[in-house]
Amino acid sequence: MPPKRDCCGSDPMTPAARLAAAIDLLDAILEGAPAERALTNWARANRYAGSGDRAAVRDHVFDALRCRGSFAALGGALTGRGLILGLCRAEGRDATALFTGEGHAPAALTADEAKHLASPAPPREDLFTSDWPEWLLPQLRADLGADFAPVSEAMQARAPVFLRANLAKTTRDGAAQVLATEGIETQPHPLADTALEVTAGARKIAQSQAYAQGLVELQDAASQAMLQLVDLAPGARVLDYCAGGGGKALALAAAFPKAQITAHDIDAGRMRDIAPRAKRAGAKITLAEPGKVTGQYDLVLVDAPCSGAGTWRRTPEAKWRLTPARLAELVALQAEILSHAAGLVAPGGRLCYMTCSLLDVENAAQIAAFAARGGWESTAHLRLTPCDGADGFFGAVLSRI
Numbered sequence: 001m002p003p004k005r006d007c008c009g010s011d012p013m014t015p016a017a018r019l020a021a022a023i024d025l026l027d028a029i030l031e032g033a034p035a036e037r038a039l040t041n042w043a044r045a046n047r048y049a050g051s052g053d054r055a056a057v058r059d060h061v062f063d064a065l066r067c068r069g070s071f072a073a074l075g076g077a078l079t080g081r082g083l084i085l086g087l088c089r090a091e092g093r094d095a096t097a098l099f100t101g102e103g104h105a106p107a108a109l110t111a112d113e114a115k116h117l118a119s120p121a122p123p124r125e126d127l128f129t130s131d132w133p134e135w136l137l138p139q140l141r142a143d144l145g146a147d148f149a150p151v152s153e154a155m156q157a158r159a160p161v162f163l164r165a166n167l168a169k170t171t172r173d174g175a176a177q178v179l180a181t182e183g184i185e186t187q188p189h190p191l192a193d194t195a196l197e198v199t200a201g202a203r204k205i206a207q208s209q210a211y212a213q214g215l216v217e218l219q220d221a222a223s224q225a226m227l228q229l230v231d232l233a234p235g236a237r238v239l240d241y242c243a244g245g246g247g248k249a250l251a252l253a254a255a256f257p258k259a260q261i262t263a264h265d266i267d268a269g270r271m272r273d274i275a276p277r278a279k280r281a282g283a284k285i286t287l288a289e290p291g292k293v294t295g296q297y298d299l300v301l302v303d304a305p306c307s308g309a310g311t312w313r314r315t316p317e318a319k320w321r322l323t324p325a326r327l328a329e330l331v332a333l334q335a336e337i338l339s340h341a342a343g344l345v346a347p348g349g350r351l352c353y354m355t356c357s358l359l360d361v362e363n364a365a366q367i368a369a370f371a372a373r374g375g376w377e378s379t380a381h382l383r384l385t386p387c388d389g390a391d392g393f394f395g396a397v398l399s400r401i
């Protein structure tokens with residue numbers, strides 16, 4: 001059968017050519033180019049690459065960034081070429097057959113490379129350990145305890161894609177049926193009764209009718225699960241203090257249609273998508289002016305800026321960019337935001353703190369320090385790791401003492 005042509009009529013790139021493109025991109029990224037920008041520039045400069053090629057090259061690049069330490073060890077060098085050799089080895093692909101130097105394939109293996117690939121692979125534990133930033137290892141080992149090995153292994157895999165069924169418009173089964181008619185296969189996920197894990201057709205979501213009609217939103221299942229911490233009476237006043245693009249505010253609006261929800265973020269630009277998303281979802285969300293929020297709320301949600309360690313499968317560059325100084329800055333910012341947000345909680349109301357971090361210093365220790373400053377106690381918390389099937393997340397509910 002002839003190779004399937006893309007929409008522009010060019011033949012798809014060969015697997016070896018896709019690897020060669022990923023090698024060049026990774027070299028640029030290792031020199032400091034942001035991955036997304038490098039991929040966009042590459043796609044613009046190589047118009048012959050169809051959507052399948054772009055997706056495959058992107059997957060290679062993100063797989064290599066996520067498993068940077070282990071692929072470099074398996075491939076013999078922390079270079080684009082070393083990482084892609086490591087990727088081939090990790091996936092059990094025959095590098096000799098792909099690195100031929102013919103056509104657009106990467107140059108043939110050198111004698112040293114062939115020797116390295118034939119040498120025994122490092123032990124499994126050394127491999128997954130090397131996919132964390134080295135400076136963070138003592139902290140991660142202490143915080144994750146017995147979960148360190150399984151979480152580290154889970155973090156090497158690609159993150160699943162999840163949707164939240166908008167129960168204000170449909171049921172989870174109803175959303176799944178509509179998605180299926182558009183070639184998007186899903187299965188319910190146990191972490192939340194709104195969560196659908198996408199098993200096929202993920203790239204069609206943004207163009208689907210189910211999405212356009214607000215039946216579903218993209219949201220990680222652990223992020224959806226965090227709403228288990230919240231219970232709201234009809235008419236409750238809710239402030240999403242760090243609303244960003246509104247993921248939590250929209251989920252709250254769907255779960256509690258009678259709540260009055262206000263979204264706030266220090267950065268107005270981050271809230272740009274809330275209005276169109278709310279319109280699609282059929283939700284009412286009031287936007288507060290950045291830095292000017294006042295009043296009293298029955299629930300103040302602080303989905304705090306954090307290291308994002310629980311989401312590093314999706315944003316692998318971020319894990320290599322984090323520094324001890326930046327982490328300390330984030331921890332100080334979280335404490336400051338908590339103090340400020342606490343002042344907006346009405347008598348008898350609650351404060352809910354969340355992060356997508358796996359690090360204790362941003363999670364339980366942050367809450368313990370806040371409670372130790374007086375006046376508040378933690379009444380419930382939830383900690384999820386990628387071993388639960390989705391991103392790492394932490395949430396705690398606090399009441400006044």
Ligand SMILES: C[S@@+](CC[C@H](N)C(=O)[O-])C[C@H]1O[C@@H](n2cnc3c(N)ncnc32)[C@H](O)[C@@H]1O
Pocket residue numbers: 241242243244245246247248249264265266267270303304305306337
């Ligand atoms: C984890 S993100 C929020 C994600 C969002 N809640 C969602 O579910 O899509 C953290 C947000 O906190 C905001 N932020 C940072 N510093 C802040 C501050 N001092 N006050 C309020 N928001 C702040 C950031 O702009 C960012 O959008």
